[in-house]
Amino acid sequence: xxxxxxxxxxxxxxxxxxxxxxxxxxxxxxxxxxxxxxxxxxxxxxxxxxxxxxxxxxxxxxxxxxxxxxxxxxxxxxxxxxxxxxxxxxxxxxxxxxxxxxxxxxxxxxxxxxxxxxxxxxxxxxxxxxxxxxxxxxxxxxxxxxxxxxxxxxxxxxxxxxxxxxxxxxxxxxxxxxxxxxxxxxxxxxxxxxxxxxxxxxxxxxxxxxxxxxxxxxxxxxxxxxxxxxxxxxxxxxxxxxxxxxxxxxxxxxxxxxxxxxxxxxxxxxxxxxxxxxxxxxxxxxxxxxxxxxxxxxxxxxxxxxxxxxxxxxxxxxxxxxxxxxxxxxxxxxxxxxxxxxxxxxxxxxxxxxxxxxxxxxxxxxxxxxxxxxxxxxxxxxxxxxxxxxxxxxxxxxxxxxxxxxxxxxxxxxxxxxxxxxxxxxxxxxx
Ligand SMILES: [Zn+2]
Numbered sequence: 001x002x003x004x005x006x007x008x009x010x011x012x013x014x015x016x017x018x019x020x021x022x023x024x025x026x027x028x029x030x031x032x033x034x035x036x037x038x039x040x041x042x043x044x045x046x047x048x049x050x051x052x053x054x055x056x057x058x059x060x061x062x063x064x065x066x067x068x069x070x071x072x073x074x075x076x077x078x079x080x081x082x083x084x085x086x087x088x089x090x091x092x093x094x095x096x097x098x099x100x101x102x103x104x105x106x107x108x109x110x111x112x113x114x115x116x117x118x119x120x121x122x123x124x125x126x127x128x129x130x131x132x133x134x135x136x137x138x139x140x141x142x143x144x145x146x147x148x149x150x151x152x153x154x155x156x157x158x159x160x161x162x163x164x165x166x167x168x169x170x171x172x173x174x175x176x177x178x179x180x181x182x183x184x185x186x187x188x189x190x191x192x193x194x195x196x197x198x199x200x201x202x203x204x205x206x207x208x209x210x211x212x213x214x215x216x217x218x219x220x221x222x223x224x225x226x227x228x229x230x231x232x233x234x235x236x237x238x239x240x241x242x243x244x245x246x247x248x249x250x251x252x253x254x255x256x257x258x259x260x261x262x263x264x265x266x267x268x269x270x271x272x273x274x275x276x277x278x279x280x281x282x283x284x285x286x287x288x289x290x291x292x293x294x295x296x297x298x299x300x301x302x303x304x305x306x307x308x309x310x311x312x313x314x315x316x317x318x319x320x321x322x323x324x325x326x327x328x329x330x331x332x333x334x335x336x337x338x339x340x341x342x343x344x345x346x347x348x349x350x351x352x353x354x355x356x357x358x359x360x361x362x363x364x365x366x367x368x369x370x371x372x373x374x375x376x377x378x379x380x381x382x383x384x385x386x387x388x389x390x391x392x393x394x395x396x397x398x399x400x401x402x403x404x405x406x407x408x409x410x411x412x413x414x415x416x417x418x419x420x421x422x423x424x425x426x427x428x429x430x431x
Contacts, residue, residue: 306348378392
C-alpha cells in the first residue's frame, strides 16, 4: 500500500507549502480534551492534551505533561467536550443524491450534466466534513465518470472544504446487468457503471480506471435478490469467476484494493472466491461465508442506514432484508467478523440524513459504543491502508480530530451532533 501513502503525501503538499515555509516553524496547537477517545484504546481518558504541529499530531498525554512541552502553542479549549478521531465512512457516493427507486436514480443520469452533479458533490463533501467525517471511501460515481477524482483534487488543493477522498471512479458490471436499462434498443442510455466483459476487458477497465485516478476498484458481484424456502438470501452472480478474478488480480497488481457490492449469498461467495478486500452490503451473509470472511481477513461494510431508507419505497424483498441482515450482523459480531462502518450516503440524500446515524444502528444491532466508534475510525483506516496517517489520535498521525458535547459512550447519537472538526491541523467547523 506504499502507493496510496505516497499519493497522500504528494496531495497534501500544496497545503504544507502554504503553512510551513522553511523560515517559519509549523504552527503549534494545544487541544485540551476533557475526555479523549483515541480510536484504539478500550477506555476513554480524562483531562488529556494533544499537541499538534502543522498538519500532524506531535504528542498525546495527560494535560499537565503535554502543556509543559507546548511552549507558545495556540490553545483550543475542548475541556468540556469528548474528543475523538475524525470519523470515516467507507461506503459513499458523493455524485448521487438519493437512490430509493429508479424514479430517483434515472433522472440524475438522464437530466443532470456531470458538471452539475460535481457541484452537488462538492456540497456533499462539505456537509460530510461538517458532520465530522474527515475521510471517505467513495465507491463509484454512478454514471458521472471520473468526477470523484476532480472533487478529491479540489479538496486536496484547498479549493473546497471536504474529507480526504479515496475514489473508485466508475465501478464495473457486465453488459446489461446495471441500470439504466430500457426495452427501447434505439436509445443509447447512460450507464451507472463501466460495462466490462471478458478477462481482457476486466484488466483493461482496471487499468483505465487506475490511470484516471482510482484509489480503489469497485465492482457489482450480484443482482436479482430472492429468498429461498430455507430462508437463504440468494442472488444472480454478475461476472464469471475468471472475470472477477481478473479484476481483483489486476487491481492488486497495481497496488490498489477491491470492494465488491454483494447482497445475496451467491454474490458474496463469488466475491470471496475472487479475493476481494471488502464485501459491501452483505445482507445475505451466512455462517459459512463468515468463516471465509474471517479466514481471508475480508471486511464487511454493512451499510445499514441505506437499507432502512430504501426498505419502504422499494418494498418487496427489501423490507424483510432489514431483519435478515440484522440477525446476520449479530452473529458476525459474535464470530469476530471485521465490520467496518459504511453508510451508502448518496443512496440516501446527503441533505436529509447525517451519515453518523450508522453508529446508532450498530449499537442497536449489538455493538458496544466503543466498538462502533472503532469501526468508523481505526478499523476504517486499516481497510484504507491508512492507519499510519489517520483513524486514531496518536503521535505522527494527521490531526484529524472531532469533538462532541456529551459522552458518546453513554449516548451514541452524540456523534450526530459534532461540534468541532479539524482536518490536518486546520479547523473547518466549530460551534
Ligand atoms: Zn453504494
